[in-house]
Amino acid sequence: MHHPAIAPLHTAVVMGGASGIGLAAAKRFVRAGLRVAIVDRRIEDLAAALAELEALADGPDQVLAAACDVSDRAGLEKTAAHIAETFGKVHVLMNNAGIQPGSSIFGDQTNWDAVLSINLGGIINGTRVFGPSMLAHGEPGLIVNTGSKQGITTPPGDPAYNVSKAGVKVFTEALQHELRNTQGAQVEAALLIPGFVWTGLTKGSRTEKPAGAWTAEETVDFMMERLEAGDFYILCPDNDTPRRLDERRMRWAAGDIIDNRPPLSRWHKDYAEHFAAYAAGEDEADAG
Incomplete structure (x- = not known):
């Protein structure tokens, strides 16, 4: 069964919908x-x-297509009004717009501002x-926010990209908590956590898809499958990284706090062998 919000004659809005995962999702919704x-x-x-x-x-x-920068709140409000006038009630919102120009701690401020604002x-x-209008109309609704594994393991x-995606995770968790505690709410949230996906954001100078990457369509197929299953955390594998390895990387990241290791110890020379053994399953003890 499909998620009840994803139904014929309902309306879906896809931010960042002109390419990549956003366009693949838009095509799936149209179909x-x-x-x-x-x-x-x-x-x-x-x-x-x-x-x-x-x-x-x-x-x-x-x-329909609407040109708008999602960091422009006033512009987005006008876009929402245009969509409501044209299609009526919105049932599915996919917040997928994203950029990755690169960053360093003391690097270009323009990149930081752009990444965090978008x-x-x-x-x-x-x-x-x-x-608010999705809640008000009282019909099934769904908000999918696109995060990243980089917002969880923070390599x-x-x-800047890691901080932005870590924020998306925290925001979406808080959103789902508020929705499930709002009396009468028919809207749910989900956090899409893509793996290595072949899109304009990731391909760089490459002209052919690497064997390890999924296509945007494969990612959306997986998203739809997990939405139907009721998942909040939609943790996508890819052709290089199975779910088991993702889970171990995430447990290790949490272990830095619990076991008071150096931050980002996965990339620390003193912990390299320990992590490699843990990731390979040779050390079946907890990440600490």
């Missing part, structure tokens, strides 16, 4: 009979994506702009 609005800041990408969606739709009135601020804005190399 399921939903009216779909994609929101993105890149007009050229929006036009191309809209054409793809229209080719799948029963008619042009089933889809990756985290955009999810907060999307939820706070669309969420070194791109702290």
